[in-house]
Amino acid sequence: MASNVVEIGAESPERTNSERAYRLLRNDIISGDLAPGLKLKIEMLRQRYGLGAAPIREALARLSSDHLVRLEGQRGCEVVAMSAADARDVGHVRKMLEIEALRDSITRGDEMWETNVITAFHRLESIERQINQGIDDLSEWERRNKAFHVALVAACNSPWLFRLRRQVFDQHERYRRLSRVKTVRTRDISQEHRDLFQAAIDRDVDRATAVMETHIQGTTDAVTAALAAREKTGE
Amino acid sequence: MASNVVEIGAESPERTNSERAYRLLRNDIISGDLAPGLKLKIEMLRQRYGLGAAPIREALARLSSDHLVRLEGQRGCEVVAMSAADARDVGHVRKMLEIEALRDSITRGDEMWETNVITAFHRLESIERQINQGIDDLSEWERRNKAFHVALVAACNSPWLFRLRRQVFDQHERYRRLSRVKTVRTRDISQEHRDLFQAAIDRDVDRATAVMETHIQGTTDAVTAALAAREKTGE
DNA sequence: GTCAATAAAAATATCGATATTTTTGGAAAA
DNA sequence: TTTTCCAAAAATATCGATATTTTTATTGAC
Incomplete structure (x- = not known):
């Protein structure tokens, strides 16, 4: 489908x-x-x-x-202004929507879906390897990261869930980009993506949603930390 | 709050x-x-x-x-066109958002929230009594119904949840209005509102969300039935 | 009669000009 | 100095006119 x-x-x-x-x-x-x-x-x-x-x-x-x-x-x-409080809110709602969409998508995804997920994952993995070697094309990474997440939920049969997920994802992306420069690389995002990918292909809904939860929360935490620091100084 | x-x-x-x-x-x-x-x-x-x-x-x-x-x-x-499939989808997503918002709102609602809920409920009850006596001011009912639902979730501390809930609520309202003329009054919506109200005031989250689930599903069912019939004939 | 081409009509998208409102920057009063 | 008032400047909102595109209607070919 x-x-x-x-x-x-x-x-x-x-x-x-x-x-x-x-x-x-x-x-x-x-x-x-x-x-x-x-x-x-x-x-x-x-x-x-x-x-x-x-x-x-x-x-x-x-x-x-x-x-x-x-x-x-x-x-x-x-x-529109940004704030740590809003980042938390966006993260919270994104988790809710994306997890629900993912659950549905993994359950229904057909062969075509699987193919698209594999393609998107490899494209993302490839740029993440490059980035780890120092080449940083962040906007290309954003594009592929977004494409991977879309591919994962593409088989969700609720257009409304799909639409709202996208809207909130974009809001979250805005925060990710804002804090990117400041954030230290403590998380291994590549690893999280690998886990996400593997769980999706295995059709393991529980594992996939659990990883997704951690993944989104991780981003939210990094983002709010960076923003809270900024709010304290500059306001 | x-x-x-x-x-x-x-x-x-x-x-x-x-x-x-x-x-x-x-x-x-x-x-x-x-x-x-x-x-x-x-x-x-x-x-x-x-x-x-x-x-x-x-x-x-x-x-x-x-x-x-x-x-x-x-x-x-x-x-934008309307369809039975979209109505189901809207209903499904509305349930998800509104229940989550309600859970949060009931948990956090303060005295002011309670007062507003009581007021909104009485305004709705009053017009529903009038309607049961034959006077039908549907658009006034829609206004008060909407106000009651807003009052219930008003203490939700997630602006995003609140915003998205409103968007999907409006979509659902569109379906409710489309099918209103055709729909027979099999459900006692007043009773559902009373239950919803009572559970909210009692701060009984589980009961409130359960009633809300039924309430939204009931509307969705009525709407999709009316629309499916129409789609069969007219298309 | 069906189809294709085309001219005429209608509708959309966009520009440039204007009316209105808000903001700014003093000058006068407190 | 702070506040108040006012005029000048800037910015917004909106109109009317125009260029462009799509749709409709018509004609001629097959």
């Missing part, structure tokens, strides 16, 4: 500037290029992306429903 | 036409005034609401991230 792959698989070509603005803004917010709390002035964004005001405003409207920007009445808009 | 009341409590006054368009469109889609699948032509919406094209387009952009309208490249936009 793996029907959810279709929903986001091959990205559709952008047909409008509005869609383009949406994608660009979204990426820049999640990556941290546009900092949390930053005031998003229309003129500034026009310059940045070489697009008109109308498509940018529409993109901001969409992003406000995604909870990536905060839109306020007659006084413009800003990148 | 009941901190989430603040987040949606007294609705902020609309400062822009864009916000106004968003609220109007949202209501008309959830209420079914704008039918599922309906093509939303800009000109038609301008006439309907007496607003310009720009604010309407921005509202549609927001609604697309809410998954209430589907926006497609160069070919406009339509109200």
